[in-house]
Amino acid sequence: MMMRRSLRGLLAASALAVLATNAGAQPRDRPIRLVVNVGLQNLDPISSPSFVTRNFAYMVFDTLVAMDSKGEYRPQMLESWQPSADRMSWTFKLRPGLEFHDGTAVTAEDAVASIRRWGQRDAIGRQLMAATKEIRVVDPATFVIDLAKPFGHVVEALGKPSVHVPFVMPARIANATPPTQPVKEIMGSGPFLFDKDAWVPGERTYFRRNPAYRPREEAADGLAGGKRPLAERVEFLTMTDVSLRAAAITQGEVDYLEYAPFDYIPRLKRDRNLVLSQAGGIAQITGGLSINHYLPPFDRLPMRKAVQAALDRAEIVAAHGLGEGMASPDCTSLYMCGTTYSNDAGAGILRDASLDRARALLKEAGYNNERIAILQPADSALINPMALVVIDRLKRAGFNLDVQAADWSSIAGRWVGREPIDRGGWNLVPVVYTGFDMADPLSNVGIGYNCSNNQPWGYCVEAMKPVLDAYAAEGDPAKRKALAAELQRLAIENVTFPLTGQFRSPAVWRAELKGVIDFGFPVMWNIERAK
Structure with a gap:
């Protein structure tokens, strides 16, 4: 040693x-x-679900709309946007002088192609595309989104701040590359x-x-x-x-x-040469367990319920040894506590984590000790400590885990694939997300990708479909909150994305x-x- x-x-x-x-x-x-x-x-922020790729993309790409420090949306590459009186047609105008790094002008055609590619991949992007009748170029600086049905989140969609962000790239690249494949040129x-x-x-x-x-x-x-x-x-x-x-x-x-x-935060706080971030609320992080709903045994709800029952958030978050006020293990909201849609709908079952209950659910599910491949991101200081506790609790509950430790980049490549277990497939992946990814139902990883057949987990809850459609069309804030609460209840009930605990990582x-x-x-x- x-x-x-x-x-x-x-x-x-x-x-x-x-x-x-x-x-x-x-x-x-x-x-x-x-x-x-x-x-x-x-390097492609549309094909990759990784935060590090998002960070890279903000350096070299730009967005049409951007979120400010208050969570409000402002024009960025755009000069303006204007909805029609019935909000069924939206006109967007680019500001002058925008250029790609090769010196070519950014045009409305580039913006439209980028939106279409992103819209095949992202949760809120797919909702926008499903509500759209046509996206048309008016002139080099102007394009229009004509809706086929009401959609109350047009600007919020184009201003989505985290994975996947609708960055603008040249039309020649966006049109030539499927959204699941990395682009070959960074421009x-x-x-x-x-x-x-x-x-x-x-x-x-x-x-x-x-x-x-x-x-x-x-x-x-x-x-x-x-x-x-x-x-x-x-x-x-x-x-x-x-x-x-x-x-x-x-x-x-x-x-x-x-x-x-985390272990060094007290020391770093005392160093006058250093500044620690004070960002909270939507900037906080929540851990969760990505479940592969495509493959047995987690295509069966009782098996997913057994996983959820085994996850004691207080024990899992404690792995980071966080100081006072830095962890919120009692938070049971899928949207994260401290955000607009935070609520406790369906959360009662999350407060009753128990290995005994998990064992009983495994027995009820008819689990026969099948091998379960869990991918452990060993190089991630944020994920790995929590992952180790998750692995320990699942083993103690009776899951036959095949723990496969690797660097996150390698895991991310496998995570988006759909191979069977014996060809590199997976069942479980511990992950983390920020409030930027979780705070809105249309982008929330446990809700917004419902029945999309588009992202790693592959969940599909039929009862969630009409509620999600109603939320997407709704413009009234109070009605949105009620619909968001019902979506959370359905997500927790069907174990689309079980939580492992909320915390702050400055x-x-x-x-x-x-x-x-x-x-x-x-x-x-x-x-x-x-x-």
């Missing part, structure tokens, strides 16, 4: 030495170095340029400031406003060892950690960075080093 620790210490020291050597430039000339939670492998119009030749998949990603980017005039606010790329260079780095992350940020060898290592950055937008995930524009 001591030898293993010594080796880890030597590797950490070696890695820090490399960073220090590369940091020989003057402070203001050094790149801004962000340590992401897991390695970047897939955005965002504030930074991707240096593909220097990219080391899973380890390092390099960006340069886009000198041609034209930010909006107003101040940056959340994901909205003027995205001003002030740093000449930005790097995304991967450090799987959390002690190395802590050492790197305290010694100034990196500038920003996407997530502060980012941390060097105090010398000025202009950091504390939003809930890394926003790298507007940042510069202090003189």
Whole structure:
């Protein structure tokens, strides 16, 4: 054990030495170095469900609509939008001067092609497409969405902030690539340029400031406003060892950690050279268990109920050793507590986690000790500690688990596939999501993908269909809340996405960075080093 620790210490020291050597430039000339939670492998934000791909995409792509710090939606690439009196036709106009990184103009045709590709993949995008009669280009700067039926979330759909985000790419790329396959060319119009030749998949990603980017005039606010790329260079780095992350940020060898290592938070709080994020509410995280509804045995509801019964959220979240006020294990809302649609409909059963009840449900389900493949994201500091407790509880309940540990990038590739177990398939994957992904029924991973045959889990609850349709068409906020509560009840009852606990995982950055937008995930524009 001591030898293993010594080796880890030597590797950490070696890695820090490399960073220090590369940091020989003057402070203001050094790149801004962000340590992401897991390695970047897939560069396409439509085909990939990973947060790290989303982070990458915000660097190089741009969005038509953006969410500000208050959760409100503002024009971003758009100059304006205008609904008709009956809200059945929406006219969108691009602001002038938008260019892709190859110098070609961004046009309405590009926006339409990007929306159509995204709309085949994303939950709220599919709802929008199902309600749409036609998307038509009027002129190079203008396009129109004509609805076939009422849809009360047009702007919210185009402004969706997290997986999957409707980023705009050239029509020639969007039209040529199915949404389940990664694009072969990265061509955005965002504030930074991707240096593909220097990219080391899973380890390092390099960006340069886009000198041609034209930010909006107003101040940056959340994901909205003027995205001003002030740093000449930005790097995304991967450090799987959390002690190395802590050492790197305290010694100034990196500038920003996407997530502060939990064990080191008290120490980081005391360091005057560091700033911890204060983002809460929708920026918080919830753990859950992705269940493969396509394959036995979890195509059967009693088996899924047995899983749900085994998940004690307090015990699972405790794996992170969080300080006071950083965990909410009592939260039973599928939309996460502290968000607009948070409620307790159907939540009674979640408060009664019990291994004995899980064993009884397994017996009732006729479980015959079939092998269950659970994929363990061993490199994720956010998922792995919780995953270990989930695995332990499921084993104690009587599930015959085949635990397959791997890095998240490898797991993500298998997760979106539909292979049988003996050909690399899976039954369970512990995952985490933020409130940006969970807070709205149409994008919620346990509700919005119902019967879509489009995402990994494959759940389909017939009773949820008309309620989801009613919610999509509804414009009245009070009626939306009532429908959202019924959707939650149905999702919990059918175990579409069992929860493993809500918590807060703050980012941390060097105090010398000025202009950091504390939003809930890394926003790298507007940042510069202090003189």
